Amino acid sequence: MSGNVYVYIFVMAGVTYLIRMLPLTLITKKIQSTFIKSFLYYVPYVTLSVMTFPAILRETSTPWSGLAGFVTALLLSYKGKGLIFVSLCSCAVVFLLELILVA
């Protein structure tokens, strides 16, 4: 390691904070454009979908347990269950399935 670790940490923290802070503080007015409003309305749904699938299949020891956790979460949230319940049930399904599938 040649650089100073504390400088590394400071640099990355600064960059990351600016990325988060600039849009929040520079865009203060209500945006009037229907297109931009629609764009920003869809952003969370697209981002979260893209980040979740297929990444969830790669987190587990076998894609099948990840898939089972994914389907469990889909079904339970479709039934309107809360965040904690959905998360914990899916974790439990993954855990149990891995006990069976992974030696």
Add this chain to the structure above:
Amino acid sequence: MSKTNAQHFFKGCRDGVPIMLGYLAVSFSFGIKALLEHLTVGQAVLMSVANVTSAGQFASLSVIAAAGSYLELALSQLIINLRYCLMSASLSQKVDPNAPFFHRFIMSYGVTDEIFALSSAVEGPLSPFYTYGQMAVAIPGWALGTLLGAIAGNILPARVLVALSVALYCMFIAIIVPPAKQNKTLAIVIVVSMVVSAVFCYAPYLRDISAGMRVIILTVALSVAAALIRPVKEEDAA
């Protein structure tokens, strides 16, 4: 007014619990990895507290281990974390317009995938205190997980870590699915996003694009497409 601020805060704390559980698991593995890359326990925790970004922190370890330049580190963080820029822009429209401006500077520190997800799922304007509540529970979890991983990497059985690693994804699903029940366009947007994301993960050439870039490219492209095909009416966007 102060009472409702407190109510928002405690609601945020409660909703932040699953985030904290997921963070514990993820940052635990970060703590293990940081020590392997010769950071000290203190440096690992400091990095977690100062950054609160999983992908960015993991990526930084390889730059630091390779003694990369500060510029290289800054650029890699910029690309990996650029999605926060979109999230903050989205939140800028969501924050309660009556909330004092300085709140935006503090909220910025807590714009993570998960806190953003919950904050944008609020009905109506977003109280900064709701976001603070989540931050107050989730960020200590992020720091504590890092600490535990760094000092005792192998106390948790691997099976438990694997099971916990899906917690955050399942929370994302629990956030995006309920609104999609009432709104067919959203349901289509979600399914198309996941299918296209899978194509980008597995198809030759496309799979060489890094995960951070994939999220940015697909978020911009698919949100633009959705906005052009189905512009949102005033009442939906509130």
